[in-house]
Amino acid sequence: MPEVITIEHKILKKNADIALENRARFDDAGVFVVGLVSSPGSGKTSLLERTLQLLQGRARCAVIEGDVQTDNDARRIAALGVPAVQIVTNGTCHLEARMVQEALPQVDLAGLDLLFVENVGNLVCPSSYELGEHVRVVLASTTEGEDKPLKYPAMFRKSQVLVMNKVDLLPYVPFDLAKARSYALQVNPELRVFETSCTTGQGLDAWADWLLAERQARR
């Protein structure tokens, strides 16, 4: 169906252009922007909750949440006293740069150090749509099976960081962390890997410190 492919190409080109505009606005404001992607339920919002608590008093943060339906996630973030904007995609399976652009008037970029953008839970479609973020972080969890990087390679290839979450559940699940890490690095040897648990707090300090260091390095 070449007609569809042409239109999809145009959509992606247009998206990439808007992503560049977003990026320019982030750079002008000196805000470091982190995109979060994963399957539904890998723990993106839990990771954000814990991260924002760790960054309290160390960086001024805000969050843009993307979901097909509900503003549950923005409510969870706002409950921590952190500014949160919810994008409801209403059926669309990924965020697009345009949606982020339209949400930006609700974000006080000038007063921020770090902006997190949590995508719709989907390990396929968001990979094609840059949003203007400086880094894309893909989460995977120990309950999901080691071969996810091989089965959904685009997302792991187009991310710079892998957060391997829910390591507290390792004693109870048939999951080989070394194998998962090796599959991920096979798909993308440049991936920086963190191992975390939002239940026990394991690995979260290293992750938060890395975020602050990256933000400093990019000023």
Place this chain on the structure above:
Amino acid sequence: MPEVITIEHKILKKNADIALENRARFDDAGVFVVGLVSSPGSGKTSLLERTLQLLQGRARCAVIEGDVQTDNDARRIAALGVPAVQIVTNGTCHLEARMVQEALPQVDLAGLDLLFVENVGNLVCPSSYELGEHVRVVLASTTEGEDKPLKYPAMFRKSQVLVMNKVDLLPYVPFDLAKARSYALQVNPELRVFETSCTTGQGLDAWADWLLAERQARR
């Protein structure tokens, strides 16, 4: 972008037509066809492995596997001695009726009682594409958070059965099973719910018995 919407509508209409053709072939052959959908890592393939073992000698089964990349899942099924066909979508985020139709020459429908079709792990996009299956089964797992039915309502609305998997992990995760069930039934009051663990085997007999009874009822 109305041009895109028109084309998407045409694609879905064409898909629905092919799904009906698939259904007619399944009915002619007297094969009961079960579609499985979920997030990546909810345990579709593990559920299939356990189910096929339970159905051994009681029903003649085969599996069509859908994945963005790899034939890992078909290999796992074939290792049980059950015929398995792998569809690699090569980037596409869902199975389409056409892909199933093209796989059917590799499936001996005349020699089957039950055919399982495991979709790409994705809680959004597959909901729009019927494949010709008689029932659609959505899996959710206790590691994913209770609000998934509210956040991805289309998939739960367009399924007839919910398998709530990984109940063995309930002691280790902050998951309220009653709440998850209630959210799912709020989105789709007709859902039949099974609670299962592929690790302990809990609930799998009831699920397998239900499959056999449904297959009988539809002969």
